[in-house]
Amino acid sequence: MVMALKKKPVTGMKDMLPKEMEIRDYVIHLIKETYKAYGFSSMETPCVEHIENLCSKQGGDNEKLIFKILKRGEKLKIDEAKEEADLVDGGLRYDLTVPLARYYANHANELPSPFKAMQIGNVWRADRPQRGRFRQFMQCDIDILGEAGNLAEIELILATTAMLGKLNFKNFTVCINDRNILKAMAAYCGFKEEDYDEVFIVLDKMDKIGRDGVAAELIQMGYAKENVDTYLGLFDEVAPDVSGIRYLKEKLGDYLKSETADGMETIISSVEAAKEAEFGIRFDPTLVRGQSYYTGTIFEVTMDDFGGSVAGGGRYDKMIGKFTGQDTPACGFSIGFERIVMLLLENGYEVPGGRRKKAYLIEKKMPKEGMLKVLSLARADRENGYQTMIANMKKNKKFQKEQLEADGYTEIVDCYADSVDRL
Amino acid sequence: MVMALKKKPVTGMKDMLPKEMEIRDYVIHLIKETYKAYGFSSMETPCVEHIENLCSKQGGDNEKLIFKILKRGEKLKIDEAKEEADLVDGGLRYDLTVPLARYYANHANELPSPFKAMQIGNVWRADRPQRGRFRQFMQCDIDILGEAGNLAEIELILATTAMLGKLNFKNFTVCINDRNILKAMAAYCGFKEEDYDEVFIVLDKMDKIGRDGVAAELIQMGYAKENVDTYLGLFDEVAPDVSGIRYLKEKLGDYLKSETADGMETIISSVEAAKEAEFGIRFDPTLVRGQSYYTGTIFEVTMDDFGGSVAGGGRYDKMIGKFTGQDTPACGFSIGFERIVMLLLENGYEVPGGRRKKAYLIEKKMPKEGMLKVLSLARADRENGYQTMIANMKKNKKFQKEQLEADGYTEIVDCYADSVDRL
Incomplete structure (x- = not known):
């Protein structure tokens, strides 16, 4: 069946x-x-x-x-x-x-x-x-x-943003963080390693529920108020640029490896200096990114026109x-x-850079010689960079032409059997 | 687990x-x-x-x-x-x-x-x-x-062959037939309609088992020797061009609609006149093409370099x-x-038209200023149409360069920390 x-x-x-x-x-x-x-x-x-x-x-x-x-x-x-x-x-x-x-x-x-x-x-x-x-x-x-090395991050960010720039996207933002900064901040504030993932899932909601929402949720989950207060206080103090990274490097002491902080600084300043497109790069200590496979830097591109990210990545x-x-x-x-x-x-x-579009409409009773003439004209047009379409003329030629014009055909040539030699 | x-x-x-x-x-x-x-x-x-x-x-x-x-x-x-x-x-x-x-x-x-x-x-x-x-x-x-109309076949064949020509393929052949010619030839020779598919499967082996192989197989399957002889005789008489089509048009009489024969002739002569690439178009009455959904013209492209077809199609x-x-x-x-x-x-x-390829190899201890210099040089190269790669210099630089050269990098620039200002 x-x-x-x-x-x-x-x-x-x-x-x-x-x-x-x-x-x-x-x-x-x-x-x-x-x-x-x-x-x-x-x-x-x-x-x-x-x-x-x-x-x-x-x-x-x-x-x-x-x-x-x-x-x-x-x-x-x-x-x-x-x-x-x-x-x-x-x-x-x-x-x-x-x-x-x-x-x-x-x-x-x-x-x-x-x-x-x-x-x-x-x-x-x-x-x-x-x-x-x-x-x-x-x-x-x-x-x-x-x-x-950080050259990988720098080149990935430069290439991705160059591409977005070529599509005329402007004023987007690359947000960057490092899983190791996330962890160091949590450790500094007294959270235990086994709780990190749970804490980060709440932190990731910062842009939706806000600073106080995150605090309330963490306390409700049973985390010590003292730890939560230190944690959110830390976010308040960190500027979204290289100075924020330097601040954390000093503040977190041994919790944060200096190579992590220095690497992040190198990435941000290199991208700022060498970028092809118009955009900002921002250190965002609240950036989490869900995938469990990330081991170091994480980054994404946000755009004002669009809630949510249009690109994301990191080190694994x-x-x-x-x-x-x-x-x-x-x-x-x-x-x-x-x-x-x-x-x-x-x-x-x-x-x-689209091609110019040209259509030939052929009368039904066109003899073979006429057809050959049209085919050779179309061939010459294509050699001159045109997109060329040949179609049989329909009874409702007016509608046919409107359709072709809507489709971008700016030149439409009527080919009648008795006028081929004038084409 | x-x-x-x-x-x-x-x-x-x-x-x-x-x-x-x-x-x-x-x-x-x-x-x-x-x-x-x-x-x-x-x-x-x-x-x-x-x-x-x-x-x-x-x-x-x-x-x-x-x-x-x-x-x-x-x-x-x-x-x-x-x-x-x-x-x-x-x-x-x-x-x-x-x-x-x-x-x-x-x-x-x-x-x-x-x-x-x-x-x-x-x-x-x-x-x-x-x-x-x-x-x-x-x-x-x-x-x-x-x-x-046949304009469809003509444009499909012209476009496909133009594309093959742009890939430098030459001297290929477009073989064309029509399911209705296949059927008319079988009918003329006395085969019954319900046997057509079976007969065509055998005919399709012509290039593998030859004329006599096809004849022997058809007879072995129980088809009348007289029909088989007429059938294969017909293939012997048909030239692989428009004259073959004209011959069949006359010979098969009412078995073959004149519009089928005329259409085939129009396609062949139009393609020959308007083709962009160098190739031949051949009428091949033994061309079958397996798919059951074809209802009219069938065609394929064969190439001397390659046993079998590199393109195929038809009307459905x-x-x-x-x-x-x-x-x-x-x-x-x-x-x-x-x-x-x-x-x-x-x-x-x-x-x-591949891009020229240039690689910068950066010494490990390169300071940030040097890195920025290299990034800006690479950026300028890209603007000048280069494909540019930046990589950290490896211990075995000789091997690294050999790999890059094998990959088409014709210009390789060593970037040492103490010579950045001379780059």
């Missing part, structure tokens, strides 16, 4: 219409060109990943959202299956970082060191469908593997070691491609 | 190394630019498609090769499941044509008519792994929907109607992207 066909895309995923695709194609090309100029090399992993790698506790909550792929052939034993794990051997990747770690573990010998990787690809998460969030979406990541020096047994320094920056495309669409962004 | 991590990609799929990605990125860009000049618009469907649409008997044998996706949440009832269909609700698309038909059915109001669509995307087939064939591979399709006027209830003329051409990339890699293809 043939089942009824469905016209809509699967739940939570999206058909891309030509207008959006034009912007997507342009942004992808711009990203590739910009990142290439910064020495990043394009690479790709399959969209399907081993289920073992996807469920290795490195993906946090994303592991609950995996689209899982059924085993095939004799390996699939439906009668004996007790749980999902018995039925599946693969899944669609939920990010590009876990597959990158596998890729690097598999190919390190064939890759330069440090390896500056650029990936643009779809990822899938079976999230509850909601406005503007889709179950298939594109991620664009750059990562530097094998570079322990322990992930590749899970594949190879040997830790490899790693740092990455991922832009929210879908958010950026959404902002461009909402702002009526026009793709620059 | 955390399962052991796997370094290799999943069976039959491939990690793309930077060298191959450079070619892939370039070819994709060239395809998009070329097809855009011919008036095709980029579009995309999700990689995941409704299982009902994938299993609708339009995909032929590909339907046996689907990667199926497990239902999620409460919809998944493992205990009650008796067969695969109870467990899955989606699958990875095995081609771009079935999703295009769904897309057009869903969005026809929002699309121009005719709609000239360009799609570049991955498809998945759980084929037996073999050399050079992968379970995830990229397809690049152009399709013209809503154009019943009945597919969209399966979604909408109303037939829409449709014609498409799909290039074998992976085969083309493989040929380019094997031929040592160099991507044209």
